[in-house]
């Protein structure tokens with residue numbers, strides 16, 4: 001895939017769906033310059049500077065370095081990234097989407113804002129413990145769901161929802177190790193602060209949603225009762241799903257509507 005064919009504008013739409021700027025921009029900060037704080041049960045992680053600044057950002061990175069970060073979760077120096085960076089979801093991105101995201105990253109205004117250290121919770125603070133956890137998490141590769149019976153449309157929807165959309169990052173229950181539980185995909189996030197509703201077609205979830213309901217939601221964030229979605233979700237719609245093509249939104253809905261229904265996760 002030649003870099004010349006990469007398209008920064010298309011990359012910007014993908015980045016919107018991927019929420020890159022939401023995590024990599026401080027409140028009222030320069031886009032992509034880092035500083036957004038992500039509170040998790042494992043500690044507070046700070047989104048890094050991903051602008052093309054040579055010292056504090058990705059200015060000296062090659063396309064291969066970017067690819068390794070996005071799809072393998074490793075820095076150019078070989079450090080394993082924390083899964084607060086949802087690279088496990090990005091690991092099945094197509095070459096073309098990685099090319100376009102890379103073109104988009106390079107189009108950002110460079111910023112010399114230095115990265116801030118993450119603050120790990122006490123239980124994970126020990127270097128050894130943290131190292132072991134990270135290694136273990138890294139071994140459990142995310143696998144893009146697929147089924148022979150699926151149409152091209154459902155397959156496309158599965159790709160958008162589970163890779164860039166990383167809807168499961170907030171909407172899937174997690175295992176004790178903090179990974180998304182693939183056996184209860186999108187059955188409702190139980191990890192504060194990412195508590196997010198059950199999206200599966202179960203009575204606890206969205207069993208009653210029609211294609212039209214999905215289309216209004218992904219296009220404008222409107223719920224079937226006429227209310228608008230709030231919190232983290234409004235941004236996913238405004239900067240992500242609303243900018244996709246109608247076909248891509250329909251593909252996401254087609255995939256989401258055929259998910260295995262699950263009841264809400266029991267709170268631990």
Ligand code: HEC
Pocket residue numbers: 014015018019020021022023024038045046047048049050057058066069070075080081082083084085086101
């Ligand atoms: C949920 C928050 C979140 C989202 C969404 C997110 N990131 Fe990140 N990203 C992080 C965090 C946190 C780190 C730092 C991880 C670490 O230091 O181990 C990171 C690290 C990175 C790095 C490595 C930077 C470095 O200096 O080594 C790159 C590149 C990156 N992200 C690109 C992206 C792109 C492109 C997207 C959108 C497709 C994206 N990220 C979406 C939170 C996020």
Ligand code: HEC
Pocket residue numbers: 019161165166167168169170171194195196197198199217223228229230231232233236240241252
């Ligand atoms: C950053 C976390 C986050 C991500 C990523 C995310 N969501 Fe959400 N979502 C939420 C939260 C939080 C709510 C509840 C919003 C509220 O209370 O107003 C929500 C609400 C929803 C609802 C409304 C459900 C209901 O019962 O009212 C739907 C549908 C939805 N999200 C779909 C998606 C899809 C599809 C994706 C992937 C493209 C996605 N979400 C990605 C956090 C997220």
